[in-house]
Amino acid sequence: MALNVKVGLIGKFDMLKFKNMAKTREKAIQAAPAKEVKGSFPINENAKKLHPDCQRLVVDEIIDHKSAGAKTFVFRRLDGEPFPYFRAGQYLSLKLPIDGSFVTRSYSLCSSPKDALKGKAAITVRSNPGGFVADRLLAELNVGDELTASDPQGFFYYEDLRDADTVIGLAGGSGITPFLSMARAIRDGVEDFKLTLLYGSRDEESILFKKELDEIAAQCPKFKVVHVLSDAETAGYEHGFITAELIQKYAPADKEYSVFLCGPEAMYRFLKPEIAKLGLPERLFRRKMIDVTKTPWELEGYPAACRDKVFDLVVKQGAAEYHIKASANEPVLTAVERAGIKAPSRCRSGECGWCRSKLVSGTVFVPQENELRRWADVEYGYIHPCSSFPTSDLVLEVPGEFY
């Protein structure tokens, strides 16, 4: 039997109804008022406030940690808006014009998320002789100065569905800052987990935020700090380096714990075998990704012949094209920044992917620990210039920026 479906009693009316769909629609449209179309929606506005393209910040206060060779810069927003709320442990990427270059540097927020609601956010910068940025900021950034920063970024934060109730934090030097934010967040009731911090410093003098860390520990049973001094044997402090043994001394013996790590590259290299001794599943170990290495030739797989070479780099951005040089010893991004090109970048570790660019031709070396590209990006020749070292002449298409 031929198919014969009717919905109404008389199929002819159904057909008419079909034919009239356009008329029905036009009627509904014409019945509406010709109001101005509003192009903004609360959900979109909320998203923009939480994740602005960039923010103009003003230095509101500077706290000098003289003996530790560091300063804390407290910012407010130039537009007077609250600072975007964030997860304790996240960082800001500062976008700085220095000597004709446009460079970015990431600094963990050390303030409590609660302060963001009051319009304040803080980072701490420690002296780094020979570096391009830190000492300039320490010497030249004054109260009232303005600068541009990203929204809060990164995945180094506590998540109760994922992490154990107890976190053993391993901090080295200025790697204390994300943990300070976490400790403050625990104190403020923003975060709810047990944090035992093993904080490595050279000596008592160079401990950053000692007073505040001790104060929070005194008033807040969920937070504990253990100072570990490498260069001094002082009563009341652990001595030496942070080791598996030391972690086990302070970790709960009877239940799961997470280990969070933030510190300088040397500390990461030293702790890698120590962490392995703990036998933790990967899910219980998190580390703050740090800037790509400055000595790529020390890594496995580096084509030794490339070291110290200088290559030709063509950078295309929109309709513009730049012909510059790129040293094999530095990430491609550094060459781009030095040429004064405003290219996107945030984490400088390969993690965030914000600098993702099309490698039109040429080859690069990507350290294994920074190989965090997507499958298809590897397949179709996209690189993260922040963590790729040139090993030939390159042609690169970089995305635009919004500041």
Add this chain to the structure above:
Amino acid sequence: MAKYDVVVVGAGNAGLSAALQCQIAGKKTLLIEQHNLPGGAASSFRRGRFEIEPSLHEICDYGPANNPGDVRNILDAYGVKLEWIEVPDCYRCISTYSDGSPMDVVMPAGIGPFIDAMEKYVPGSRARMETLFDLFQEVLDGIAYITASKGHADSKVLQAKYPNMLRTGAYSTKKVFDALKLPQKAQDILSIYWSYLGVDMEHLAFIHYAAMVHKYVSRGAYIPKHTSHQISTAMVERFRELGGQVWFNCRAEEFLFDGDRLCGVKTNLGQIDCRYVLANINPDIIYGKMMPKELVPEREKKLSAARNGRFGGRMYTAYFCCDKSAEELGIKDYNTFLPGTADSRKEYENIMGGMKTNDYSIFLCYNVINPDFSPEGTCVCSFTTFGSPVDWNDLSQEDYFKFKTDGAKKMLRILKEKMGVDLTGHIEEMAVASPWTFARYLNAPEGAVYGYETADWDGMMARMMMLGQDYPIKGLRPIGAAGPRGDGYSAAYICGQLMAQSAIRELNAEEGGNK
């Protein structure tokens, strides 16, 4: 200054398709994208040692080589090649039937097996199911005819060849199912896909639903091997190969006009001159923010007002990367629908009531069909549901992170209750994307990736019939989920191509006129 025939604004699925179509037609085409990645929601992101698919569950219109669907045909025509994986079953659904009794069904792909399974779950449904699939086929053929006729369908042909489509096409899915006297339980099982279109069965046009279900069942579903970012990147690279240019992190700020005709785009990378813009942007945003108010036609203002912010599919998705394999966790199915009830109207209302009442989710585990999706001994899962403005409009930043995680906790709880699968204690990486997240990355109004609801008077067929009337601005056409084909990957690829073809015709006519 940069000068192009066509600028495609937005490299979402429709934008990618449109850009390829224009470049192939010999138009000098620039594709600009406000994000640093192509695809919009067709993308991926990394967490630790995992790569996560943000949005794609399955593509319904790809099909095997011997029974290609529109998407396969389109990608073939563009010369876009990548590796696909076939999804063996249509879906599993654990829910309750409308009468309150428990439902746990696995519906296989293939019309025969699908009808067989239905007969098993709902004895006596076979004959009516066969009629339904015959009707689906006629509807699909009818839509193909109407699409091919580009707005000039011959009503005599329609009446002679597609009378059943004409008789059912103006009704809701629910009405047609009732008219076919499909047993309620079969209706419940059949209605599961409603959420892929975001409109419940009482308001969703039968013709739209029929087309989608038939494609899923008859052609099976497919996913790319390496997330939807692979599709998007493959399309971008093919576009480059054909001579097209792509600028990422390039945001269109304003459309520029010469009189009432579009002549360019202002962006953060400078001004671009062009003759035509195909904008993968919701029309409300274009009219409200991106062009001179006095040039927005009266009817377009009315169209927007008539839609009255009725957006579909404000997405909420939670992603979990686990340090145990799917097998170890007891996950056997690729996609499992976990609605509180199979009554789509009730579910829709529960969803719109906010997270408190929302008990809807779709659970996916990519490793079930793609063992290489994550490192050995691990798997990647996701839950998808919809958000409601009730929750997300006035939520404070202070409460945002906790609210996001609470939703994920609820889904994990439902999974444990319904499937006995417990992911807690195995979560190595996780992320939650809320309507704010989708709004942030896609700039879709309210984070609604489905465009305007294809409900009632504004259904797909009615939009198709009025292709010539909507969006009458010279040199500017919106494309994407807000377009005639509605939401979904397949719809977006088709829409992009369709609208690009119209643009190309207009440009060619002009060029002919100038000679």
